[in-house]
Amino acid sequence: MAAQEWxxxxxxxxxxxxxxIRGGSGKPLLVLHDELxxxxxxxWCRALARDHTLIIxxxxxxxxxxxVGWVESVRDVACIxxxxxxxxxxxxxxxxxxxxxxxxxxxxxxxxxHQFRRSILVGPGGVRPPxxxxxxxxxxxxxxxxxLNATMRDPQKTSEYGxxxxxxxxERYEAFEDARAEFAxxxxxxxxxxxxxxxxxxxxxxxxxxxxxxxxxxxxxxGAVERYQKSIAGSKxxxxxxxxxxxxxxxxxxxxxxxxxxxx
Numbered sequence: 001m002a003a004q005e006w007x008x009x010x011x012x013x014x015x016x017x018x019x020x021i022r023g024g025s026g027k028p029l030l031v032l033h034d035e036l037x038x039x040x041x042x043x044w045c046r047a048l049a050r051d052h053t054l055i056i057x058x059x060x061x062x063x064x065x066x067x068v069g070w071v072e073s074v075r076d077v078a079c080i081x082x083x084x085x086x087x088x089x090x091x092x093x094x095x096x097x098x099x100x101x102x103x104x105x106x107x108x109x110x111x112x113x114h115q116f117r118r119s120i121l122v123g124p125g126g127v128r129p130p131x132x133x134x135x136x137x138x139x140x141x142x143x144x145x146x147x148l149n150a151t152m153r154d155p156q157k158t159s160e161y162g163x164x165x166x167x168x169x170x171e172r173y174e175a176f177e178d179a180r181a182e183f184a185x186x187x188x189x190x191x192x193x194x195x196x197x198x199x200x201x202x203x204x205x206x207x208x209x210x211x212x213x214x215x216x217x218x219x220x221x222x223g224a225v226e227r228y229q230k231s232i233a234g235s236k237x238x239x240x241x242x243x244x245x246x247x248x249x250x251x252x253x254x255x256x257x258x259x260x261x262x263x264x
Contacts, residue, residue: 005049006041011057013083019064020084021056024049028093029263030085030116031056032101035125035139035187036148037063037179042160044248047256048096052263055093057084059104061182063175073186074100074126074194078107085115094263096120099219099245100183103127103194106228109207110200118208118263122255123220123245127228128193134221136192140184144176153216153244160249198231206234210262214243214250 006023023041029052033039038058045054059077061067071077081104085093095116097105102124109119125136139147148155155161209232213225222239229237238258240247247255 005046006054011084011087013080013087016060016068016080017066018060018080018084019058021058022053024051024053026050026052027263028053028055028088028090030081030090030093030095032081032095032097032104033058033062034099034101035179035183036144036176042249044252044256047252048259051260052094055088055090057081059182061185062179067182071186074103075107075111077186078104078111082108082112082115092117094118094120096122096259097124098122098248099125100187100192103187103192103197106197106201106232107194109204109209109232110197113204113207116207118210120210120212120259120262121228122212122247123214123217124211124225124228125187125192125220126194126197127224127231128190128195129221129223129227133223133226136221136224137219138191139180139219140188144173144180148176150218151245152250153214153242158246158250159252198227201228201231202233204232207232209235210258211235211237212240212247212255212258213237214240214245214247216243217245219245 006021008021010017011020031054058065060071095105102121103126106126152158211225211228229235240251243250
């Protein structure tokens with residue numbers, strides 16, 4: 001049997017026992033999961049772990065992390081992650097955030113523009129598109145499995161669909177619903193965005209930032225990522241063809257290539 005490629009540890013931050021996944025070797029890459037929790041150690045993780053130490057915290061109330069009553073906003077989680085960087089002595093790491101995790105990374109940039117060397121936001125939430133340029137998909141109007149399918153352009157043609165989140169077991173769907181409940185608590189009003197974030201990102205100044213987005217993304221519309229690109233001075237927007245909200249599993253090779261090139 002092959003040795004496990006990652007390990008899990010609990011790190012105590014601000015009175016919270018936070019599960020943190022760690023795997024790979026090289027410069028630290030902080031990975032922030034999406035609104036359904038940590039997806040598991042997938043092929044893109046294996047590819048990036050060849051040159052980077054992936055550090056993947058589980059946000060309070062998501063996956064195996066306990067809910068914490070005083071955490072009431074996305075910015076609260078962003079501040080906790082800032083403390084995690086300091087406590088782990090990561091020394092200006094890179095960050096890779098997916099959807100909700102992209103929003104978290106953006107909040108962290110707004111809080112402290114100098115805590116990341118380079119930032120990659122993948123289909124990031126957090127910024128509302130301008131009027132008439134689409135709407136962020138409401139994940140609370142449909143069951144978790146319907147939302148999960150909607151995040152992919154064609155689930156049946158996505159190679160890791162069957163292993164995403166460990167398969168469609170009752171336990172996994174229960175974890176999805178727990179994650180959605182926590183996301184509703186901290187990210188519902190206003191829904192999936194912070195009205196001040198674009199302006200705070202402008203105040204943060206130039207950043208080495210890459211925004212990756214699938215042209216067939218049904219969760220985050222084009223107007224939202226374009227507004228992100230305008231708000232983060234120095235950022236670059238890359239749109240992947242024939243791809244939805246999960247380029248890391250829908251277009252794994254292209255996704256990994258873009259990330260590696262940017263972080264090199």
